[in-house]
Amino acid sequence: MKLATILLLTTLLLSACGNSAARSARRAPKGAATAAAVQPEPKQYTYRVKASYPHSTKAYTQGLLWHDGQLWEGTGQHGESVVQTLDLETxxxxxxxxxxRSEFGEGIAILGGExxxxxxxxxxxxxYRLTDSGLEKVRDHRYPGEGWGLTTDGEKLYMSDGSANLYTVDPTTFRREKRVTVTWRGEAVPYLNELEWIDGRIWANVYTTDQVVIIDPATGRVEGVVDLAGLLPAGEHTPTTDVLxxxxxxxxxxxLFxxxxxxxxxxEIEIIEQ
Known part of the structure; x- marks a missing residue:
């Protein structure tokens, strides 16, 4: 499905349900379409599966990251939200x-040993502080709005809240230092979810779709779209199977996992430019 169609369907869906992402999404400024016309066209990618590994159907994946040879996962749902490490092979x-039970877990990131x-x-x-024996709770921070995805460039944190905005966050205070609106051809891209920093770009799941967008963190411009439709075979779907x-x-x-x-x-996949 093309991202233009996804954007239209997502906008209609959010408007219909009154979701907070719809309320917080920003319209592209006047002149954005003209600016987009002179920008490079976002690259389109498909994928090749290099390997597949078992994953628990009880894990409502909200955050995923690789750190020092270990795969970490944060899960959601009330009463089921955990941070856990995964054995890739088993x-x-x-x-x-x-x-x-009162809290619903979302994205995770590791920075500075925390x-x-x-x-x-x-x-x-x-x-939490990373220790030889696991995780040690050290502090909490408050923030406005919802929490969705989280990643890091090794110095700062980057956070999504379900809108088209990405926030640069100070890891010591968790205060927001900068906001950029993510755009595709000048149109805001709402429902940004799980995030990953890869070679100077932020990759983001677009919630309710099979798309991953590749974002320039300085400008918010989408430079590429990865279409992962059909990744999980139909035979693997169950009534509890949810979105990418x-x-x-x-x-x-x-x-890349x-x-x-x-x-x-x-x-584990390889992306292929179309």
Missing amino acids: GRSHEMARLP LFQLTWQSNTVHV NGIAWDPDSKR VTGKNWSKLF
Whole structure:
């Protein structure tokens, strides 16, 4: 499905349901269409599956990352939100932290020896210190609005809230320092979800779609669209299978991993320009 159609359908969906993402999405400024006309056309990518691994169908994936040879996952749902490490080959998980039943876990990021875990509507990020034995809770920070995706460039954090905005965040105070609106051909792209920093760009799942957008973090401009339609075979779908969500990048081995909410598989993929 083309991103133009996705943007239209997403806008209609958000407007119909009155979701907070619709309320917080920003319209492209006047003249954006003219500016977009002189910008390079976003690249279009498809994919090739290099390997597949087992993934728990009970894991409602909200955040996924690779750190020091280990795959980490943050999950959502009230009463089921955890931070856990995954054994890639077996899919077995090791729980490292669990949220109270009142909180719904969202994106995670690791920076400076600390793991940050967003919550959806509790306006709280939990911060844990990485230790030899696991995670040690060290502090919480409050933030306005919803928490969706989180990633880092190694110095700052970058956060999404379900709108078309990305926020640059100070990891010490969790205060927002900058906001950019993500645009595709001059049109705002709402429903930005799980985030991953890859080679100077932010990759973001677009919630409710099979698309990942590649974003210039300085300008918010979408430079590429990865279409992952059909990634999870139809035979693997169950009544609890939810949408694509979860991007992890292994910078040492240049491996790209993706999965979805309650998916039975986690995939290592290669993207191919069309």
